[in-house]
Amino acid sequence: MYKAPSGVKLFADDRLTGEDYKFMAYVSEYGKSYGTVAEFMFRKEQFTTRHNEIQAFNADSNNTHTVGHNQFSDATYAEMKKLNGYIHQETAKNVVVLEETNDATVDWRNKNAVTPVKNQAQCGSCWAFSTTGAVEGADAIKTGSLKSFSEQQLVSCSKQNSGCNGGLMDYAFEYIASGNPLELESSYPYTSGAGRVASCKYSKSRGVGTVSAHKDVTVGSKSQFKAAVAQQPVAVAIEADQMAFQAYTSGVISSGCGTRLDHGVLAVGYGTMNGVEYALVKNSWGPSWGDEGYVRMSIDNNSCGVLNSASYPQA
Numbered sequence: 001m002y003k004a005p006s007g008v009k010l011f012a013d014d015r016l017t018g019e020d021y022k023f024m025a026y027v028s029e030y031g032k033s034y035g036t037v038a039e040f041m042f043r044k045e046q047f048t049t050r051h052n053e054i055q056a057f058n059a060d061s062n063n064t065h066t067v068g069h070n071q072f073s074d075a076t077y078a079e080m081k082k083l084n085g086y087i088h089q090e091t092a093k094n095v096v097v098l099e100e101t102n103d104a105t106v107d108w109r110n111k112n113a114v115t116p117v118k119n120q121a122q123c124g125s126c127w128a129f130s131t132t133g134a135v136e137g138a139d140a141i142k143t144g145s146l147k148s149f150s151e152q153q154l155v156s157c158s159k160q161n162s163g164c165n166g167g168l169m170d171y172a173f174e175y176i177a178s179g180n181p182l183e184l185e186s187s188y189p190y191t192s193g194a195g196r197v198a199s200c201k202y203s204k205s206r207g208v209g210t211v212s213a214h215k216d217v218t219v220g221s222k223s224q225f226k227a228a229v230a231q232q233p234v235a236v237a238i239e240a241d242q243m244a245f246q247a248y249t250s251g252v253i254s255s256g257c258g259t260r261l262d263h264g265v266l267a268v269g270y271g272t273m274n275g276v277e278y279a280l281v282k283n284s285w286g287p288s289w290g291d292e293g294y295v296r297m298s299i300d301n302n303s304c305g306v307l308n309s310a311s312y313p314q315a
Contacts, residue, residue, distance in 0.1 A: 023048070046074045050069070051069070053067075063251075064298070065248060065252055065253045067248055072289075083122070084126065085125055085167060086126060086264040087127075088168075093216065098224060099227060100226070104271070107268065107271070108233050112146050113146060117292065117293030117294070118286075119193070123164035123192045125151060126264040128172060131264075132149040133233060133266035134232070134233055134234060134312055135149055135182060135211060135313050135315070138211075138233075138313050141315070149183070152198075153180075153183050153202050154175070158175040173214035173313050176211040181207030182210075183209075184208060212315065215312055217312070219307070220307050222302075228310060233268045235310065236310045237265075239305050240304070242257040244256020248291070251296065253304060254298035255303070257304040257305075268282050279296070279297050283295060
């Protein structure tokens with residue numbers, strides 16, 4: 001548990017309220033450490049605000065998903081926004097109409113085409129994780145071998161994108177296809193978790209993750225989205241700046257966020273829960289977030305804009 005600096009009392013007369021105990025339990029569970037008492041008190045205030053929002057949301061029977069505390073419960077919305085590094089561009093130029101699928105459920109995790117959940121940490125590099133996830137899936141389907149590819153290569157070397165300041169999956173696919181196959185995670189590990197972008201140290205001789213081209217999915221089409229996801233994991237953009245997404249724990253998100261796309265994620269399947277069709281989405285905020293790093297988002301009502309910017313690579 002967090003300890004205050006010697007000789008400093010965090011609470012008057014050491015009388016703790018129920019909210020104080022909740023925050024101290026949170027600090028202990030997530031291993032939080034704050035450098036000053038002022039920081040401690042500020043984070044407690046953020047936690048209390050989020051706690052009240054969570055309680056109110058879960059009390060509303062109209063909501064189809066639940067929310068709860070996670071590693072971000074002491075962060076401000078402005079701080080959270082820095083993680084949302086998708087920079088929207090009108091790039092749906094390579095749209096191919098796919099044959100519609102009859103598959104009711106798809107989950108590429110069960111077909112050895114999805115790597116474990118990763119963590120972008122304090123860097124707006126979601127676009128890079130969305131990209132590598134899509135390339136990992138396409139490559140695994142093609143070769144029968146699942147490999148983990150380097151986000152750091154994209155963050156440091158894909159100059160059409162902006163590292164920790166954001167990017168676009170389509171641009172990253174174009175970078176790879178232009179003669180820059182991705183290195184493995186093991187040879188070019190992720191180092192930008194603190195928000196600092198190192199200079200490019202890419203070695204083409206170590207590149208193994210290839211992209212020949214990429215395609216875009218028809219904007220707003222549930223049937224085309226399902227057709228694309230039925231053939232491989234798909235990079236998608238969503239709006240992630242609302243509590244309804246940031247604090248997700250279970251169920252299907254069908255309300256609480258709009259369609260101002262700001263975060264890159266990976267659709268790895270779809271299905272139906274309680275009569276609602278959903279996209280199964282892999283996030284890049286670590287396995288302690290959401291449902292072991294995943295979230296279900298309604299495709300019946302295009303929740304968080306999940307149908308509005310989807311693309312996939314051809315290995």
